[in-house]
Amino acid sequence: MGFTKSVIHTIAQNELAKVFKALSHPARIAIMEYISENPGCICTDLVQTMELAQSTISQHLNELKAANLLEGEIRGKKMCYTINLDKWYGTKQLINDYFISTSK
Template identity: 50%
Template sequence: MGATKTEIFNPTQNELASVAKVLAHPARVAILQYISKQEGCICNDLVDVIGLSQPTISQHLNEIKKIGLLKGTFEGKNLCYCIHKEKWAELQQLFHAFFTTINQNCC
């Protein structure tokens, strides 16, 4: 496989691609949907709801955290996650700008 030449693309293109890569996995979409409907979420809740093992859920959570969509706090021995609302709004704007820049005169 060749190396990705991210340096030849602008920051917006690189961010959009990174976010799209994270969201391209259905388990991550399911995790985000579940967490977005909760006041908070403990990882074990996700294991029961999503149906994947705890280590697999943790790996997916780490990938989602890398793009800044999750915030977490410790509650006793558990890590509680919630959606980072400001980052969520920022990414909504990023995708909206991307999807609304199509040339309407295209065939």
């Protein structure tokens, strides 16, 4: 969505759309599940677990990082991934608020 269209929506609406877009692929859901169970894992761990190429997993990781759902810490030459819990819990609250406000 272009900037000119995003300004007509609330911050919460734009934030939810960004997170939902990042989570809209089943591989990204699987990646988030894996990282939640294996914090500090590296891309190679994901490649060995999933039937996806390293480049594909890297693209999905980039999408999740762009939505601020993942944090990465460089250890040596490797990037170790964890879930950004502040963002995750904030998103959970936004989703809860959204469902409460739309189910009246």
